[in-house]
Amino acid sequence: MNTQQQHLDSKKSCAHDFQVSCGNCRLNSICLPFSLEARDVDELDRIIQRSKPLQKGHHLYREGDGFQSVYAVRAGTLKAYQTTDDGREQVTGFYFPGEIVGMDGISKNVHASSAKALETAAVCEIPFASLERLSATMPQLQRHFFQLMSREITEDQQLITLLSKSSADERVAALIVSVSARNARRKLSATQFRLSMSRVDIGNYLGLTVETVSRVFSRMQKMDVLRVDNKEIEILDLDALQRLAEGA
Amino acid sequence: MNTQQQHLDSKKSCAHDFQVSCGNCRLNSICLPFSLEARDVDELDRIIQRSKPLQKGHHLYREGDGFQSVYAVRAGTLKAYQTTDDGREQVTGFYFPGEIVGMDGISKNVHASSAKALETAAVCEIPFASLERLSATMPQLQRHFFQLMSREITEDQQLITLLSKSSADERVAALIVSVSARNARRKLSATQFRLSMSRVDIGNYLGLTVETVSRVFSRMQKMDVLRVDNKEIEILDLDALQRLAEGA
């Protein structure tokens, strides 16, 4: 890819770039550029702003902030959460590299949730107005973004089903399986990884208390399905875990 | 609106039309045409297919069906639901007139859920390929559809919060408040209406058993917040109900 190589070179000259371009990003096959032609990727590249790393605990945006952009996660993990009227927090999702966060702000031009880095993270900012403009001329991009939003919908609905129908064991199993699958998608180990989120966040996300999450981990360890060492997870029996997640 | 009147007349000549056009639809201010100019509405009109009524219990589409279109509800109520691997059903949403159903199919070109009429219903079918094409030339339509999808995301996330954090009373109260608000949006009574869904569907949607839903209704009746007569609901104290929904 000659054009990509040129891009790479031209960008390297700028000391403020933290990553070069979508064209040579390790994640481009699962991220927004997916299914775009090389020349279209370059166009997309031009509207994307790569910012400096986001420190652990810092916010990408907050509930109520004006909506300007969606963000592709490049490194690290984010959590999205809402605060209820009475001050409680609800984690609505975790976002891994290659995934898009911030689409909840489109509807009202205001972010409906906050996004916070669970560990040092990096994101690509995609100004939504530019994305809309580009989408009008690039049908594939328009389609792909529709698909990404639709995927967010179906994933939320899966979580709804999980919260509505499943026991504590099933919920935790489903989360671990999900993290495992998303790791595999990025060519990382599906069976050994570090959970970037705390037990509190997990419980919050799954509608359980910390204590319950902890107990479930212990139980699964006793069943030789998992090996848990603080945040380090090793899946010993992925099949069993999947069966658990589906309510066996 | 002269163009609308013409439209109306020209359509009336066709005996198979069940409704005339977006231009004179009672719901156009809350439905897809929202924020479009009159001439754009006409263009939208041309791609929309108005079908004959959908009988109670019949499916608009089923999980696994190829995705072709999204649908605007014109009359009646639909429920969307998924079937889990072990055969259980999860209701993921109720759809009232003016609302769009079927967006979950965009992501994989296959419907991720089924949609079924809870009472005799009518829908406007919007072929998605045409909508995409039109969106490329009508920025407002593109934007509005992005917004509708984003709204579905934020609504799903609200349901997630409800399922994750709220007691049975709060869940039921929230549903009633939601139905009330959606009625008001259509200029119907916010305090008196007929619930088109069964207790089973309500429980399924809210992650509760039928019995629990029934008990909650009874309790609220005793508290003089609601008057419940089978499916007929009268809200006696909307404030109290809202406070309940927010966890008072």
Place this chain on the structure above:
DNA sequence: CGGCGACTTGAATATCTTCAAGGGGGGTGG
């Protein structure tokens, strides 16, 4: 080294579910 936050574990309690039984309304067929 000290302290604080995150995690684990146990016992008591609450909420919701499950199981069981009965009432009522609408539709169908006699």
Place this chain on the structure above:
DNA sequence: CCACCCCCCTTGAAGATATTCAAGTCGCCG
């Protein structure tokens, strides 16, 4: 037109699951 049946809804009592409260451990950062 009435009777019957089926489905939906309601209510009660027993039981299960997760929460709450409480205490203690572990690891990390200052």
